[in-house]
Amino acid sequence: xxxxILGSGSSGNCAYLETENSRILVDAGFSPRQIxxxxxxxxxxxxxxxGIFITHEHADHISGLFGLAEKFRIPIYCNRETQEAIAWxxxxxxxxxxDPLFNGMEKNVEDFIAKLEWRLFATGDSFELNDLLVETFPxxxxxxxxxxxxxxxxxxxxxxxxxxxHMTKLVAERVRAANVLVLESNHDIKMxxxxxxxxxxxxxxLGRHGHLSNVAAAEAAAQIMSAELKHLYLAHLSRECNKPExxxxxxxxxxxxxGAKHVQLKLTSQxxxxxxxxx
Numbered sequence: 001x002x003x004x005i006l007g008s009g010s011s012g013n014c015a016y017l018e019t020e021n022s023r024i025l026v027d028a029g030f031s032p033r034q035i036x037x038x039x040x041x042x043x044x045x046x047x048x049x050x051g052i053f054i055t056h057e058h059a060d061h062i063s064g065l066f067g068l069a070e071k072f073r074i075p076i077y078c079n080r081e082t083q084e085a086i087a088w089x090x091x092x093x094x095x096x097x098x099d100p101l102f103n104g105m106e107k108n109v110e111d112f113i114a115k116l117e118w119r120l121f122a123t124g125d126s127f128e129l130n131d132l133l134v135e136t137f138p139x140x141x142x143x144x145x146x147x148x149x150x151x152x153x154x155x156x157x158x159x160x161x162x163x164x165x166h167m168t169k170l171v172a173e174r175v176r177a178a179n180v181l182v183l184e185s186n187h188d189i190k191m192x193x194x195x196x197x198x199x200x201x202x203x204x205x206l207g208r209h210g211h212l213s214n215v216a217a218a219e220a221a222a223q224i225m226s227a228e229l230k231h232l233y234l235a236h237l238s239r240e241c242n243k244p245e246x247x248x249x250x251x252x253x254x255x256x257x258x259g260a261k262h263v264q265l266k267l268t269s270q271x272x273x274x275x276x277x278x279x
Contacts (some may be wrong), residue, residue: 001155001182003277006030006038008235009270012060013162015182016044019153021130026149026160029060032067034224038273046072051129053091053117054078056143056163057085066090066116075117077134081145083120083269087113123147137174139164142209150174156279157228158182162236165210167220176226180277182268183221185234185251186211195241199203212234214247218254225260231277235268246270 002018012029012228016039036046054076055061069076078086094109118231121127123145128136133152138145141163148171149160159178161171175181186246192202192213205211212220221232232255234247240267244267255263268274 001279005274008268022050027061028065051075067161077119085144086210165208178248180231182233184212184236184245185217192241211234
């Protein structure tokens with residue numbers, strides 16, 4: 001198994017997982033060009049992808065989805081509510097008439113949407129893709145029907161829980177089997193409160209359907225912790241309201257406090273891919 005977080009932050013999120021028989025992306029929140037360039041750094045190309053798994057419809061998770069999926073005929077895995085929200089955003093882009101995605105297109109946007117290969121699942125269901133067993137579960141976030149994933153590969157279980165306002169018992173139970181966990185550590189509360197962001201945006205981020213703070217992420221890690229967890233990635237760090245060293249310090253203190261010496265802590269970056277993890 002090879003796993004690379006191609007980038008994670010407030011402006012874009014995308015991860016790559018490769019097993020013997022599968023090559024998938026989890027989210028596609030960078031431009032198609034950026035995703036291609038980041039895949040190239042690990043010697044991979046989008047032409048060989050088996051699928052793209054989408055957690056929810058926000059732009060920092062789908063901005064490169066249409067260009068990749070349409071050009072390379074890559075199946076899109078999401079639930080129906082997310083598909084409908086994605087289709088709505090695509091229609092908005094079409095109506096602007098200035099989007100390069102539609103250059104030279106003669107058909108209408110409905111035809112474009114229909115041509116994409118949608119593979120829909122119901123939230124809470126599991127499905128198989130080649131040698132992957134994919135478990136889905138609901139997460140609390142201000143999207144139509146956001147989901148987390150537990151990807152069970154032959155040699156490792158990888159959990160994805162980003163963009164959630166609080167850790168629920170259900171989410172904790174679903175990802176406790178993870179050997180690798182991608183967990184949101186979005187903001188430092190004081191930095192957010194002192195920022196120039198609007199009061200409404202601050203309330204949204206701090207709300208129970210917003211984003212995890214560093215402290216909340218640390219508390220969530222303690223709730224999830226098991227002897228099976230070996231690698232913990234801190235993801236979706238805010239560029240304006242967090243600092244990598246703060247997020248790392250808060251989580252490292254928590255791991256020390258609960259005696260989780262077996263866990264390797266890793267930071268993700270908006271700008272560069274993480275080192276590839278091979279198991």
